[in-house]
Amino acid sequence: MTKPYIRLDKDNAAVLLVDHQTGLLSLVRDIDPDKFKNNVLALADLANYFGLPTILTTSFEQGPNGPLVPELKEMFPSAPYIARPGQINAWDNEDFVNAVKATGKKQLIIAGVVTEVCVAFPALSALEQGYEVFIVTDASGTFNPMTRDAAWDRMSTAGAQLMTWFGTACELHRDWRNDVEGLGTLFSNHIPDYRNLINSFTTLTAGK
Amino acid sequence: MTKPYIRLDKDNAAVLLVDHQTGLLSLVRDIDPDKFKNNVLALADLANYFGLPTILTTSFEQGPNGPLVPELKEMFPSAPYIARPGQINAWDNEDFVNAVKATGKKQLIIAGVVTEVCVAFPALSALEQGYEVFIVTDASGTFNPMTRDAAWDRMSTAGAQLMTWFGTACELHRDWRNDVEGLGTLFSNHIPDYRNLINSFTTLTAGK
Amino acid sequence: MTKPYIRLDKDNAAVLLVDHQTGLLSLVRDIDPDKFKNNVLALADLANYFGLPTILTTSFEQGPNGPLVPELKEMFPSAPYIARPGQINAWDNEDFVNAVKATGKKQLIIAGVVTEVCVAFPALSALEQGYEVFIVTDASGTFNPMTRDAAWDRMSTAGAQLMTWFGTACELHRDWRNDVEGLGTLFSNHIPDYRNLINSFTTLTAGK
Amino acid sequence: MTKPYIRLDKDNAAVLLVDHQTGLLSLVRDIDPDKFKNNVLALADLANYFGLPTILTTSFEQGPNGPLVPELKEMFPSAPYIARPGQINAWDNEDFVNAVKATGKKQLIIAGVVTEVCVAFPALSALEQGYEVFIVTDASGTFNPMTRDAAWDRMSTAGAQLMTWFGTACELHRDWRNDVEGLGTLFSNHIPDYRNLINSFTTLTAGK
Amino acid sequence: MTKPYIRLDKDNAAVLLVDHQTGLLSLVRDIDPDKFKNNVLALADLANYFGLPTILTTSFEQGPNGPLVPELKEMFPSAPYIARPGQINAWDNEDFVNAVKATGKKQLIIAGVVTEVCVAFPALSALEQGYEVFIVTDASGTFNPMTRDAAWDRMSTAGAQLMTWFGTACELHRDWRNDVEGLGTLFSNHIPDYRNLINSFTTLTAGK
Amino acid sequence: MTKPYIRLDKDNAAVLLVDHQTGLLSLVRDIDPDKFKNNVLALADLANYFGLPTILTTSFEQGPNGPLVPELKEMFPSAPYIARPGQINAWDNEDFVNAVKATGKKQLIIAGVVTEVCVAFPALSALEQGYEVFIVTDASGTFNPMTRDAAWDRMSTAGAQLMTWFGTACELHRDWRNDVEGLGTLFSNHIPDYRNLINSFTTLTAGK
Amino acid sequence: MTKPYIRLDKDNAAVLLVDHQTGLLSLVRDIDPDKFKNNVLALADLANYFGLPTILTTSFEQGPNGPLVPELKEMFPSAPYIARPGQINAWDNEDFVNAVKATGKKQLIIAGVVTEVCVAFPALSALEQGYEVFIVTDASGTFNPMTRDAAWDRMSTAGAQLMTWFGTACELHRDWRNDVEGLGTLFSNHIPDYRNLINSFTTLTAGK
Amino acid sequence: MTKPYIRLDKDNAAVLLVDHQTGLLSLVRDIDPDKFKNNVLALADLANYFGLPTILTTSFEQGPNGPLVPELKEMFPSAPYIARPGQINAWDNEDFVNAVKATGKKQLIIAGVVTEVCVAFPALSALEQGYEVFIVTDASGTFNPMTRDAAWDRMSTAGAQLMTWFGTACELHRDWRNDVEGLGTLFSNHIPDYRNLINSFTTLTAGK
Structure with missing residues (x-):
């Protein structure tokens, strides 16, 4: 009846940054903007620091959603960058899934905007495919706390683990x-x- | 041990709008009225937009609960409309269940007032009957956040998925x-x- | 994979009111006193209205915990009244368990002060004994919301259903x-x- | 020692809508967006309803601040519209002041984005000029409640009266x-x- | 430079209860309904207890605003009852002002729904007439805390004293x-x- | 037009602790009990530390209000202790006023339970008598934040300065x-x- | 289908206090400092009172994290004290695990700073090893409520029971x-x- | 009866940064740390941007209060830097007052930690000396919102204007x-x- 501790392993983890776009960020109101900006950049920093394969993806960059936050683009100059032509769930985009598979990692650290869609949909798809999924909740934002609560419940029930960037860094670093x-x-x-x-x-x- | 992703499918989903009545709405205090009105109309709009079969039902329209919100009646002129003579749980009303069955859909998107009764009761009944149940939490309202939290816990534990209207729209639209x-x-x-x-x-x- | 709907049945339910004492009530700070008083009396009224067997119990009435709230005593003049000599978990008191068994009911509706002790302990004991347990969360109070959240999680995980007095009344009444x-x-x-x-x-x- | 009641008079009042622009609105986080949109439109509706002279002004429309909210433009097709070339305080713009003077009114009803700048600055200037100033606080938004509180204190201390759109409508209507x-x-x-x-x-x- | 203590005097005070109507009460969302009901009845009880002349008034009882809360009508069977035909500010109604004058009191204790209109308007009028005005803030309700804050600021600046029913009772009782x-x-x-x-x-x- | 800085002077200040009784403390719900206990003891400690004359007073100790908090009695064994026989405003008690006068101080540092009565009433009386009044807001408690806000407004408008125990200590210590x-x-x-x-x-x- | 009640047993429980260090405590912002200090000391007191074997551990005492809170060191002069040289998860430190094993207890009562790391990591490790884990949530602190919520979800899902110090004391004491x-x-x-x-x-x- | 608009003038304003020290910052709990850090640096940036004379001061740098935040020291390498040997109110330090006078400015923009002491005390002293005082409230922090509210009331009543860094920047820039x-x-x-x-x-x- 014991429960295995599915623990982040820096040799087996990849980071997925989903739709942190300048327009979409104006929708995020469950976390204060100063704090949210800091959290997203902290997650990016830790991905770089641990040398985790990182995948960037955006939705409709040419439209009102706006471009990817420039800092992220600069921090991951050679990361796979999938500008999705229309799929809302990034996992419905073949290039994205291929990029994930190409990392060869079984643990996916996911953050994005907005939580219940851009984060939850690929998280649920990845869980179904047998990945171990870790949500960086504080680098993911949405309309309000109520929406966030519902999204967390759906993801947690499906088997995703709810993390924050600090806990993620600590679990990866170990010592x-x-x-x-x-x-x-x-x-x-x-x-x-x-x-x-x-x-x-x-x-x-x-x-x- | 992987978890299947039970995903909304616009060809297999119906919408149940339960007891959004002008009197009962004065009981809703866990969501601000401007926002709640917007959420309910957004859910109705998406039901229409995706052409989902939609069922309206009310409880005691002739009494203090008041009539169905007029906008909903106007938006679904040909939807089944079950004015329940007394059953608190809509699923206890044979006409309502027949209307659900007549849609031929296996996924039920439910919202209503108040959450722990008009939403939770039919949701629990539908889950028992094998339906896949999606609660539109932000188009459902109740007395206060504490009551909502308890209702969410009961529904989630029973297998319902907690959604919001925006996530519902995105999952239905796909691309x-x-x-x-x-x-x-x-x-x-x-x-x-x-x-x-x-x-x-x-x-x-x-x-x- | 469907989940049975364990539904309150007025012919199979008893109410346990645990330690609503005048001293202990000053510890309750997760619900406003006006509202809490109303919720407790509402639960008592519904127990009477539906004629549910009701059991009263207190802890250390002679000491600082104070006497049972007088209104409750008056509303249930002939209910079993177990003034526990020391057991913190009412279920550790044989008289209390016997009173519960004597009702012949399998569904227990529990409320009390404070939530994580006087409610949670007998709830967990009753679940272990195979009872169906319904917590009237809003007629149960404790030190602060954080304590409540922890208590709810423990009880829900163990199989208790989180209700409020209004939902309880509606589920019992049916029509x-x-x-x-x-x-x-x-x-x-x-x-x-x-x-x-x-x-x-x-x-x-x-x-x- | 009695205090005169400086009361809104529909024959002596003008409305100033300052910088409700699509970009700047993303800065408003002290009021929920659904509610804020409603409040701004309600104020516009009441200005129209009472036939109050209304002046629109914007700051840097061509830049990131974005255009005036289209609904406002449509509702006041013939209102003075001052697109300020750079002045942050609208009262520093001669055209704006002239437009105010041209109304011939002594009571100014002001709302805008953000409260401590676009509302407070012209309010303080107008008070200095002897106008009676009424702030429609709920049709004015800013970064957070703390900023709002400071802005209210500054304006109130200077003699502005803090109103909401509903109170404004009622005081104008009288009967x-x-x-x-x-x-x-x-x-x-x-x-x-x-x-x-x-x-x-x-x-x-x-x-x- | 010392400030006189304008103190409630039970021999010189009257109570004005403005528009506590069953419909309008559904607009009150800055105070929880259980607590608000209690506060209003507490104020009514204290008015009776101290034998203060009390005046009831309503706005449009025949329409959606609904009738006066029945409890208030019952508690003051012989109080002046002014059903205003249209004046929003009760002080604009001659009968109301005459009723106030007829009490011969110089201190007015005012409460009503909604705060920024039904309370603030007559309060400002009364202050202008030289009355000493005491607002029972917790027996007065409105749409949200922001609206309340603005209304309090307006009334306090004009010279009204912000009280609660408990403070009012204590100041009247003295010993x-x-x-x-x-x-x-x-x-x-x-x-x-x-x-x-x-x-x-x-x-x-x-x-x- | 400059404003004199009325500054606490340890050679000219006395402390009034009003009605911190074990029963009345259960009414305090605008400050968490752990914090409130700490604040009251901190104020008592600073009064002792600076050797300020301190006056204790209680209301109806023999009844439900309960005895003075024992720690306060122990910390000020030789302080004037006025158990008021009935006066709600301590300033209405001649012994209390005489004790204040006997200190020969012109600055009064006041804290008590509940804020809008036991603190505000003597504060308003003292201001009227020409004392400089400093309210230790965080060692004063009441039913809820709304009541506190109203009480603060009344006292501040009358000329009392709103302090906390930490600011009081710093202003007294100077260096x-x-x-x-x-x-x-x-x-x-x-x-x-x-x-x-x-x-x-x-x-x-x-x-x- | 009944759920066993895994109940604290004072003869089978040990307490683990993880990283309550003077520097790290400045990171705790989900609980007020006065209350948090009280909760931690209350847990320490109860550990002493029930004579539970207690293990202290710290991370990097010599650096910015600061020394163990002196009160804890004083209260457990002979407790195992593991100053970890680098392991973030205390369970990765052999001495710590040996100290736990040496207690011979199967129930672990854990608290620490910060919750999602210093508490959650050893909790998940211990659960994997078959221990029964009880988290004293209110003696554990972290950056903000959102982080706490995520940590609680992770620990609860893994099988830890969420307690508070008061509930822990009551369940240990029994009578x-x-x-x-x-x-x-x-x-x-x-x-x-x-x-x-x-x-x-x-x-x-x-x-x- | 009109009120002059005392408006920030970049040619007549100086900035006083009081006690932003690494230790004292851990006391700030009325503003989230990410936001507070941002606000303080924004104020420093604007002081530099507008070339305002800026004065730094600290209290007891060698003790637990810790050194000045390094970023501030770096941003103002040639600013007067007064490490006070003991005076709590910076205005009690002759060097500080002389540095203020040496700027030749009549408008003082003040921020610091903690608000009710390090900000309020010099603000009240400066007002007494005839300076125009502007408090940058969001670059000033303290223990909790209640303390802040009291401090704001004291400063505002004395004639200080409550600003935020954004409003300050806009009022200084003008166009x-x-x-x-x-x-x-x-x-x-x-x-x-x-x-x-x-x-x-x-x-x-x-x-x-």
């Missing part, structure tokens, strides 16, 4: 000794309270 | 290319932020 | 035609919005 | 008998709860 | 010794926490 | 150099975040 | 008669409302 | 034409929603 400075920098750049701790500490120990 | 303008209009009419995106876009590209 | 006036009075006495609907209606139709 | 149907329609179109009351009432009295 | 049992009963009937204190106390001291 | 350890201990005992800072700092600098 | 005074003292020290009840009670019955 | 790109960059760097608008706009008009 500070793998790289204290690298992880510390990631946290310092995206957690103001942690940055303050580091600054206080550094100042106090500077002269030691 | 923007099926009809860009139709879906865009639906969104523009019911999502002010999306309407703004479209208006900005249209203006900027007007002269192109 | 307005069983007694329009009785149910209407119950609602009018405990739902101000419904009372207003009835008053508006009555006034308008008075002269008809 | 239902001036036009029951007109005011009723305005309310029915913009207050769902009031619409429900009217629909219940109409149905019940239809056959009388 | 418990004037009637311990009467005031205690008022509190016990309308403050569940106080009732619990009394019940605990009474039980513990019963045998003394 | 850390007067006693670093004393003030640090006060903060460490009542501000967990500050205690953490101190503990981190002390550990890091311990070996220096 | 007040085991030690009325001991449990009462624990509650009095950490539940202000309960302390008030006791103080009121003691005073009233003192002379009896 | 976009003074520098479209500069102001746009400021907004793009600190308002994610505005950045999105610009990115959408730039992409759409890129090819034009």
